[in-house]
Amino acid sequence: MGYVIIALFVLSIALLGLSFSQRDHYKELEQEVEQLSISAMQEIYKMKKKMRVFEEELLQSETSQFSQNTQPVLHFDYYTKKQILTKYEQGMSISDIAKSENATTEEVTFIIEQNKRELS
Structure with missing residues (x-):
C-alpha cells in the first residue's frame, strides 16, 4: 500500500x-x-x-x-413671379423691377429667362 x-x-x-x-x-x-x-x-x-x-x-x-453657378436661389411665390413678368412686359427696366420687388437683378433676369415661352 x-x-x-x-x-x-x-x-x-x-x-x-x-x-x-x-x-x-x-x-x-x-x-x-x-x-x-x-x-x-x-x-x-x-x-x-x-x-x-x-x-x-x-x-x-x-x-x-x-x-x-450664377443661378440665384429663387424664393418667390407664383404671384410675385407673375408681377415681375407683367412689369417686364409693360417695358419696365430690370433694375426698376428688382427695386420694386426687393430682388436682385440676377434673380429678375433669371425669372424672365425661365419664362420666355410665356412672354412670347
Whole structure:
C-alpha cells in the first residue's frame, strides 16, 4: 500500500510538471483575437480618415461649383413671379423691377429667362 501511494505521488508530480511545460492554447487564441481587433481598429481609422478627406474634397467641389453657378436661389411665390413678368412686359427696366420687388437683378433676369415661352 505504501508503494502505491508513493507511485501515485510521483505520477502526480510528473503530470504537474508536464502541464506547466505544455503550451497554453487559450493564451494563443487570446493573442490572435487581440491582433485581429487591433488590425480592425487600424482599418477603421484609415477608412474614417479617407472618408474625412473625401468629404472635404466633395465640399470644396460643391462650393466651387456653387460659386461658378450664377443661378440665384429663387424664393418667390407664383404671384410675385407673375408681377415681375407683367412689369417686364409693360417695358419696365430690370433694375426698376428688382427695386420694386426687393430682388436682385440676377434673380429678375433669371425669372424672365425661365419664362420666355410665356412672354412670347
